[in-house]
Amino acid sequence: MATSNATPLSGLARMLVRDGILDERKAQQSYQDAAAERIPFVSYLVQKQHADGHRIAEAASVEFGTPYFDLRAFNISNMPAGLIQEKLIRKHHTLPLYRRGNRLFIAVSDPTNLRALDEIKFHTGLSTDAVLVEERLLADAINRYLESQEEDYTSTLGNLEEGLEDLDVEAMEDTPADRAEPDTDDAPIVRFVNKILLDAIKGGASDIHFEPYEKTYRVRFRTDGILHEVTKPPTGLGSRLAARLKVMSQMDISERRVPQDGRIKLKITKSRAIDFRVNTLPTLWGEKIVLRILDPSSAKMGIDYLGYEAAQKEMYLKALSEPQGMILVTGPTGSGKTVSLYTGLNILNTPERNIATAEDPVEINLEGINQVQVNARVGLNFAAALRSFLRQDPDVIMVGEIRDLETAEIGIKAAQTGHLVLSTLHTNSAAETITRLLNMGVAPFNLATTLNLIIAQRLARRLCGHCARRADDLPREVLLQEGFTEADLDGDFNLKHPNKEGCSKCLMGYKGRVGIYEVVRITQNLSRLILEGANALELQKQSQLEGFNDLRRSALIKAASGVTSLEEVNRVTKD
Numbered sequence: 001m002a003t004s005n006a007t008p009l010s011g012l013a014r015m016l017v018r019d020g021i022l023d024e025r026k027a028q029q030s031y032q033d034a035a036a037e038r039i040p041f042v043s044y045l046v047q048k049q050h051a052d053g054h055r056i057a058e059a060a061s062v063e064f065g066t067p068y069f070d071l072r073a074f075n076i077s078n079m080p081a082g083l084i085q086e087k088l089i090r091k092h093h094t095l096p097l098y099r100r101g102n103r104l105f106i107a108v109s110d111p112t113n114l115r116a117l118d119e120i121k122f123h124t125g126l127s128t129d130a131v132l133v134e135e136r137l138l139a140d141a142i143n144r145y146l147e148s149q150e151e152d153y154t155s156t157l158g159n160l161e162e163g164l165e166d167l168d169v170e171a172m173e174d175t176p177a178d179r180a181e182p183d184t185d186d187a188p189i190v191r192f193v194n195k196i197l198l199d200a201i202k203g204g205a206s207d208i209h210f211e212p213y214e215k216t217y218r219v220r221f222r223t224d225g226i227l228h229e230v231t232k233p234p235t236g237l238g239s240r241l242a243a244r245l246k247v248m249s250q251m252d253i254s255e256r257r258v259p260q261d262g263r264i265k266l267k268i269t270k271s272r273a274i275d276f277r278v279n280t281l282p283t284l285w286g287e288k289i290v291l292r293i294l295d296p297s298s299a300k301m302g303i304d305y306l307g308y309e310a311a312q313k314e315m316y317l318k319a320l321s322e323p324q325g326m327i328l329v330t331g332p333t334g335s336g337k338t339v340s341l342y343t344g345l346n347i348l349n350t351p352e353r354n355i356a357t358a359e360d361p362v363e364i365n366l367e368g369i370n371q372v373q374v375n376a377r378v379g380l381n382f383a384a385a386l387r388s389f390l391r392q393d394p395d396v397i398m399v400g401e402i403r404d405l406e407t408a409e410i411g412i413k414a415a416q417t418g419h420l421v422l423s424t425l426h427t428n429s430a431a432e433t434i435t436r437l438l439n440m441g442v443a444p445f446n447l448a449t450t451l452n453l454i455i456a457q458r459l460a461r462r463l464c465g466h467c468a469r470r471a472d473d474l475p476r477e478v479l480l481q482e483g484f485t486e487a488d489l490d491g492d493f494n495l496k497h498p499n500k501e502g503c504s505k506c507l508m509g510y511k512g513r514v515g516i517y518e519v520v521r522i523t524q525n526l527s528r529l530i531l532e533g534a535n536a537l538e539l540q541k542q543s544q545l546e547g548f549n550d551l552r553r554s555a556l557i558k559a560a561s562g563v564t565s566l567e568e569v570n571r572v573t574k575d
Helices: 011-018 024-036 041-047 053-064 086-092 114-124 135-166 187-202 235-248 296-300 310-321 337-348 382-389 405-416 430-440 444-450 476-482 486-490 524-531 536-545 551-560 566-572
Strands: 095-100 103-108 127-132 168-171 205-212 217-223 226-231 260-267 273-283 286-294 325-330 355-359 370-373 396-399 420-425 451-463 510-521
Touching: 011 024, 011 041, 011 053, 024 041, 024 310, 041 053, 041 135, 053 127, 053 135, 086 114, 086 135, 095 135, 103 114, 103 135, 114 127, 187 205, 187 217, 187 226, 187 235, 187 286, 205 235, 217 235, 235 260, 235 273, 235 286, 310 325, 310 337, 310 451, 310 510, 325 337, 325 405, 325 430, 337 355, 337 396, 337 420, 337 451, 355 382, 382 396, 382 405, 396 405, 405 420, 405 430, 405 444, 420 430, 430 444, 430 451, 430 510, 430 536, 444 451, 444 524, 451 551, 451 566, 476 486, 476 566, 486 551, 510 551, 524 536, 551 566
Parallel strands: 103 127, 325 420, 325 451, 355 370, 355 396, 396 420
Antiparallel strands: 095 103, 168 260, 205 217, 205 286, 217 226, 260 273, 273 286, 451 510
């Protein structure tokens, strides 16, 4: 019998127990685990092979009177495109099958998920009807459908290149009257800049650098964390390229002596736009301009796409489920801290929670979250924003960065008074994060009782799945010296080398990046060491005794499974 304090089962779970598809204990545990991991109940059962998806669908169809449909007989190209955002499809694990007038028929594997139907109805303005399908077929169809949408997006980028002068570019803010626009009929410059932007998007670049020198001018992309040169236009075009970019980002084109900031929004389709954060810097030979590409989809990937090991993901999700306390994400600039925080915020972002963030700058807009852009010039710094948040009845607070004692103390006070606080620091490890806060002046008692979790992270390039080759040329002794264990080498060891020449699918043997994480939960022993004023080395040793992998060990696990290379591990981690 289930205990009195057990989580109440859904109608579907009770039906599975009654029909003998699941025993009650397994149903209770699976229901709790699925909720903790933010996975739909039916998806969890099928993924863990606790129950057969076909039996679940047949029984649920009879029990709830929902029509059953075999997705194998349906062509995904006939599904209505653009009606439901990818975020909703992934969040509710549903798929639009077809539309008939004002009614939209939705494929679901759990007919009791009425919240999904209501939310889709709200976003589309259409009446929604559930159609029951088998979980395995639904998961496959969702992946194929979203891939087809991505192919359409890539095709759209290709078509846009045929009309480079007519790209729909709009600024992120109103144009001041005193910023006159120069002659924009310079078609070659317009086409060149627009092509650079599109090439960067298609190539998965994170930054674009326009760099003037005395005798040369170059354009570089940062792809997978590495800068590489893409073109060298004539030096004489430097001022005209700068003027065009400043016009697009609504900057003062007559001001060349001081740095300026601006933003560009490039509309790719009616439903998708890419934002660019633009900064100019006066140099000896002209203005260097750097564009940071802000793709909103990067904040909606979901925790399963970030690269956490199973135990690390469980710790992060558990910390996010706590009603109060502090979670810190640490690492150097460009290590993916913002994406980790945004992923956590997306998990927490429900109608029942009031979430507020203070950021510098706000990179990606998150619907349903109150985001504040700090502005030190008018006195709106992180500490001032935090103080204001506490008068706004918040449940969750995110502070872009803890830079000083005042911000740290207000954040800790918020975490002690019933709020969940997320923030970042620029430190290299979990242990150094603790000592940095103590050195700022945070009282050890406050830190030991408030801090729930620390995530230190880096980004490593992911090996290309098409051209990487097995690394059978490294002696066992060398691998052991690098940090691999005997258990690693005797297990399913799949170390690979990149193909330095690359292929049509990658750049120098790599495609994309994966997170490398050190996730440390603050245990009683670590709290005791904090109270005793332990140094970083002592804290690091204790966290390893507790079983928390450091960055090096986590990176080696990724290399042993063929995700990244040993060369990349050595680049992003140090002993």
